[in-house]
Amino acid sequence: MQPTTYDIFRGKVMRTSFLLAVYAVNCMITFIPCAAAAPSTSPTAALGTFGIDTLQMDRSIEPGDDFYRYVNGRWLENTPIPADKSRYGSFDVLRDKSETDLHVLLNEHIKSPQIDPTLKKVVDLYISWMDEATIEKRGIEPLKPDLDRIAAVKNKADLMELIGSPQMSAPFGFGIQPDPADTTRYKVFIGQAGLGMGRDYYLNKGAEYDAFRAAYQNHIATILQLTGDADSRNSAAAVFELEMTLAPLQWSPARQRDVQATYNPMSREGLTQLAPNVDWPVVLEASGLGDIQHVVVGEVSAIADGASLLDSVPLSTWKKYLTFHRASDTASLLPKDFDQANFDFNSRIMRGVKEQRDRWKRGVTLVDRNMGDGLGKAYVKKHFPPKHKAQMEQLVNNLLTALKTRIDTLTWMDNATRIEALKKLATFDPRIGYPATWRDYSGLIIKPNTLFENVQNARQFEWERRVSRLKEPVDRDEWHMTPSTVNAYYSPLMNQITFPAAILQPPFFDANADPAVNYGGIGAVIGHEIGHGFDDQGREFDENGRIRNWWTPATLKRFSAATKELGEQYSAYCPIPGDDKTCVNGALTMGENIGDLGGMQMAHTAYRVSLLGREAPVIEGFTGDQRFFMAWAQVWRGKSRNDALLNLLLTNPHAPEMVRGQNPQRNIDAWYEAFDVTEDDAMYLHPDSRVRIW
Ligand SMILES: [Zn+2]
Structure with missing residues (x-):
């Protein structure tokens, strides 16, 4: 069960992770060519004159042959990926801006004495990150208590207590989420965990993967050596072997998307029957969950089989495993040797990044994640x-109205299902900009010279906040992204769509842009998030967020046939140059692809409705529909390093940007009309092969 949230961009928002990177610098100060200066008859759009950066197009390409290059060709030709990034594109430019905005704010607050106690903590956390001299001087000392605890483990009972601690690694992990059986209450979830790389990196065959595995084993040795292990090579071999044994027991990312198979409510007794070699009372107590009687288990067989390794693998190996993961998880908070080793493996080798980001940028990210x-x-x-906010509310309403119109007339949906779909649509809860209530940090201890402890305190504080809420009703005001995050998400349990302030900027949304561009940009993103309520997973949650199949068999059959065709379209893309074997996983990316297709269709309908029957003006030679479709391709303008692309294809439920910018419109008749695309064009799909879902 993954009763989490589904975002537009990088992945699911998991219990401890608001792991979406935020970077810095806006168009004005990067090397990327800025849009042509707009005429001074302000107010004008930030990109080009009407919202599209037309100087970056490649007009020598036929739109029907390669629409993505037609819109973004010159940008793709001329824009290098910055050395400190694994990918670069519209999202990243905006993330750079967010990062700079936060940095300026931080500096303003550093300069003026802090009266607000929360801002004082924010500033102290940032200062503790920037104070590298103190970090070096303290050395490994902040990690010492954890290393001592691990070293003191004498028997399996001691091990049980350690693997229950929230900061330690184990073949399973705990999360706290609303219960899909009753979304007004929280429940404890247990899911598979404990690997240092994505599962497929352990399982796939070939020289490329052998190299990743060798590099990982080296990395384990480096980190263990830094912790003082005199036999780090052999220790690393044992830890690596343990993870190689664990990986095939775990479920694939595609299988983890199975809503029903991953929802397994259990009592404590059930848990003991499932994994009898775990001392659950001790483990739960160590997690702060000592009085919990019922849990939900996700990947059942992976948890049972993974737990069995606690007996079959020697205790000494588990101790090395815990030492490695604890030091690796906190490497960025430790002296430079640790931090560098972490960068070398996780960024340079796994994602092809050339250089570490500037320290201040990483500091901004740290503050954003922890406070x-x-x-x-x-x-x-x-x-x-x-x-x-007001403009966005209007857009969201128009999109919801568009979807209602579409549901009313869908031919593949029977009436019984249609009634349920409209019920779900009626309870949609859109949230824009920032939360209604801000989190209270008054119990959190932050000091300007103890980085390691600050971050541990913040993580523990967050975990305890979640544990303490187990007895309370679900807080519908909670946000799982910060306002400065360039992303958006849908929560199936809350039936909420959430748009942080930072994504409501160009090229997604520009108050001064042509409406067609806003509909093709943020409009389609809104539609994408709404679409998650009705994708292959969303359809299993009803209007109250409960797991309930509200589809009749006949409708489900027609829906499944359409999604199968959509999956085949995406599986045909193999985006890594020179590698025709690693392709988009149509099953893993299904929900996101339905979201993109449905989102564009809803946004297009809403755009046409907004014109009130009039024809849109032609601007710089482009019709309204042309500008709409171009905006979507511009939003997905971007490029990735090959290793980052590989990582994404193996682990991420989103298809790469060049595929997302290219494929959805091939299924929309209006795109063919707008650009006069015919069977002579490479992207042409016969009307019978166009997938029509929402
Ligand atoms: Zn999504």
Whole structure:
């Protein structure tokens, strides 16, 4: 069960992770060519004159042959990926801007004495990150208590207590989420965990993967050596072997998307029957969950089989495993040798990044992840005009109306299912900009010279906050992204769509842009998030967020046939140059692809409705529909390093940007009309082969 949230871009928002990177610098100060200066008859769009950066097009390409290159060709030709990035594109430019905005804010607050106690903590956390001299001087000392605890493990009972601790690794992990059987209450979830790389990196055959595995084993040795292990080579071999044994027991990312198979409510007794070699009372107690009687188990066989390794693998290996993961998880908070080793493996080798990001940028990310609401409140005050919120609310309403119109007329859906779909649509809860209530950090201890402890305190504070809520009703006001995050998400359990302030900027949304561009940009993103309520997973949750199949068999059969065709379209893309074997996984990316297709269709309908029967004006030679489709391709303008692309294809439910920018419109008749695309064009699909879902 993954009763989490589904975002537009990188992945699911998991229990401890708001792991979406935020970077810095806006168009004005990067090397990327900025859009042509707009005529001074302000107010004008930020990109080009009407919202599309037309100077970056390649007009020598036929739109029907390669629409993505037609819109973005010159940008793709001329834009290198910065040395400190694994990918670069529209999202990243905006993330750079967010990062700079937060940095300026932080510096303003550092300069003026802090009266607000939360802002004082935010500033102290950032200062503790920037104080490299103190980090070096303290050396490994902050990690010492954890290393001592691991070293003191004498028997299996000791091990049980350690693997229950929230900061330690294990073949399973705990999360706290609303219960899909009753979304007004929280439940404890247990899911598979404990690997240092994506599962397929352990299982796939070939020289390329052998090299990743060798590099990982080296990395384990480096980290263990830094912790003082005199026999780090042999220790690393044992830890690596353990993970090689664990990996095939785990479920694939595609299988993890099975909503029903991953929802297994259990009592404590059930848990003991499932994995009898785990001392659950001790493990739960160590997690702070000592009085919990019922849990939900995700990947059942992976948890049972993974737990059995606690007996079959020697205790000494488990101790090395715990040491490695603890040091690796906290490497960025430790002296430079640790941090560098972490970068070399996780960024350079796994994602092809050439250089570490500037320290201040990483500091901004650290603050955003650990005290996001503290800085977020100041961020929206400065960067999110109330006018934008009102405009967005209007757009969201138009999109919801468009979907209602479409549901009313869908031919593949029977009436019984249609009634349920409309019920679900009626309870959609859109949230824009920032949360109604900000998180209270008053119990969190932060000091300007103890980085390691600060981050541990923040993580523990967050975990305890979640544990303490187990007895309370679900908080529907909670946000799983900070306002400065360039992303958006859908939560099936809350039936909520959430758009942080930072994504409501060009090229997604521009108050001064042509409406066609806003509909093709943020409009389609809104539609994408709404679409998650009705994708292959969303359809299993009803209007109250409960797991309930509300589809009749006949409708489901027709829906499944359409999604199968869509999966085949995406599986045909193999985007890594020179590698025709590693392709998009149509099953893993299904929900996101349905979201993109449905999102564009809804946004297009909404755009046409907004014209009130009039024809849109032609701007710079482009019709309204042309500008709409171009905006979507511009949003997905980007490129990735090959290793990053490989990582994404193996582990991520989203298809790569060049595929997302290219494929959805091939299924929309209006795109063919807008650009006069015919069977002579490479992207042409016969009308019978166009997938029509929402
Ligand atoms: Zn999505």
